Amino acid sequence: MGRKRFRVAVLGATGMVGQWLVHLLDRHPWFQVVALTGSDRSVGRPYGEACRWLLSAPMPPWAASMIVQPTEPGFEADLVLSALPSEIAREVEPRFAAAGYLVASNASAYRMASDVPLVMPDVNPDHLDLLSRQREIRGWSGALLTNPNxxxxxxxxxxxxxxxxxxxxxxxxxxxxxxxxxxxxxxxxxxxxxxxxxxxxxxxxxxxxxxxxxxxxxxxxxxxxxxxxxxxxxxxxxxxxxxxxxxxxxxxxxxxxxxxxxxxxxxxxxxxxxxxxxxxxxxxxxxxxxxxxxxxxxxxxxxxxxxxxxxxxxxxxxxxxxxxxxNTIRGAAGAALFNAEAALRWAGRV
CATH class of the missing domain: 3.30.360.10 (Dihydrodipicolinate Reductase; domain 2)
Structure with missing residues (x-):
């Protein structure tokens, strides 16, 4: 267990929470980052140029050389970690879930939706069972779950x-x-x-x-x-x-x-x-x-x-x-990462 590598995309990777996700994913035992997305002004540029890195830890070299992609479905990934602002997440995240991606979101847009699990895995992992209901209601092959404020x-x-x-x-x-x-x-x-x-x-x-x-x-x-x-x-x-x-x-x-x-x-x-x-x-x-x-x-x-x-x-x-x-680890990037791990466990993939 834990040796299988899952392909991960980070949405909104140039922002503060996105940078923390890149940092936390650098040595994650399960996940390999295959895509970083950003705004129109960042797309097509190396992440190292497009991102104003704000963390004290250095930017991982693999991330610096990755080309920032548009925030649209199309890349080959098993799951998506979303650091998007809520107003953008509201529109974009359902498209990824409908396209078959498992989306672990840090945004507030869908936290209180009745069919979207709001999860802290060390508090309420049983709420992940809402994902079955969500797929039934929305017809998604993927799924969307959120972490709290x-x-x-x-x-x-x-x-x-x-x-x-x-x-x-x-x-x-x-x-x-x-x-x-x-x-x-x-x-x-x-x-x-x-x-x-x-x-x-x-x-x-x-x-x-x-x-x-x-x-x-x-x-x-x-x-x-x-x-x-x-x-x-x-x-x-x-x-x-x-x-x-x-x-x-x-x-x-x-x-x-x-x-x-x-x-x-x-x-x-x-x-x-x-x-x-x-x-x-x-x-x-x-x-x-x-x-x-x-x-x-x-x-x-x-x-x-x-x-x-x-x-x-x-x-x-x-x-x-x-x-x-x-707030930026347990309250944001680390929370989304924890949720992604818990969702994979719920789905029986780890």
Whole structure:
């Protein structure tokens, strides 16, 4: 298992998430990149010329020499990883699924569609069964699945670990890094010495997506989890790492120590635990009074673990704590890659 090589295309490869996908795919044990796509101004040029590389790790030589292709079906690939902006993804991704490609998308365009799985493999791999219903409804030979918003990732894993205690409602306040806005992103004159208390569309995603992810699949549909979420989102001048402050009401009034034990003990379901992008400890719990911090903790688990700290009693609800996710790895490129691996497992191909 794991030695078969699957041909992969990256859509929107020149953007920030596309660059992270190229970086993460560089030494992936299952995948070989056969196509990189970009906008009209990039098509026909070597990726090394068309892409303004923004990562500290060097661009892989094989990627630098690849010619950027149009974002249209036609290349020979087993699956597609989409880093397209949502407005483009809405139009393009169904064409790839209809053409027979398995599409793992980072875009928000289809996350809440009733027949499209919104998946974190270490949370709800059973939701991949929606793909059968999707193919039946849409007549696709391929399929489309999505990963959640980058900030949602920080929230869902801790809440999943606490679900046995009856999660009822939560108040969420995010401090979101600059890389979440893409490149060129937020103008310096707006963010230096400042915090922006509004990110378009983010609060709605943070209030809706966890309910679908934590919901129950039955009779070909997801019944969303019965929990109330109130979110406030802020852009802050850190480079990578989204921090979320949570206050959570539980049906059972457990102690902070019990909550920390539950989160630290959470493990991915057996069917996905051996996937290349899975980490043995999805939630890392810190006990120091000043952790997690983006600069110190965002690379936990290679950027795929959520780091939780400052778990305390909440005078309004039950518990309050802080959760950190690497927004461009666990919250974006790494999430799409993880989903692609899980979808291949679901399809019985690995």
């Amino acid at each position: 980058c900030t949602t990732t920080a929230v869902v894993l801790p809440l999943k670990a606490l679900m046995p205690y009856g999660v009822r409602r939560a108040h969420l306040v995010s401090l979101q890094a600059l890389s979440g806005a893409g490149y060129p992103g937020v103008p310096a004159l707006e963010i230096v010495d400042n915090i922006l208390p509004y990110i378009a569309g983010e609060e709605e995603k943070l209030e809706r997506e966890p309910r679908k992810l934590l919901g129950r699949l039955a009779n070909g549909a997801v019944r969303e989890a019965d929990l109330a979420l109130s979110a406030q989102t802020n852009r802050v001048p850190t480079l990578d790492g989204h921090l979320v402050c949570l206050s959570v009401e539980l049906a059972e009034r457990i102690s902070p120590e019990a909550a920390m034990r539950a989160m630290a003990a959470y493990r991915p379901p057996e069917e996905v635990a051996d996937l290349p992008s899975a980490v043995p400890q999805p939630i890392v719990v810190r006990t120091e009074p000043d952790r997690p911090q983006p600069r110190l903790d965002r690379m936990a688990g290679g950027g795929m673990s959520v780091v939780v700290g400052r778990v305390q009693p909440c005078p309004v609800f039950t518990l309050k704590f802080v959760a950190l996710t690497h």
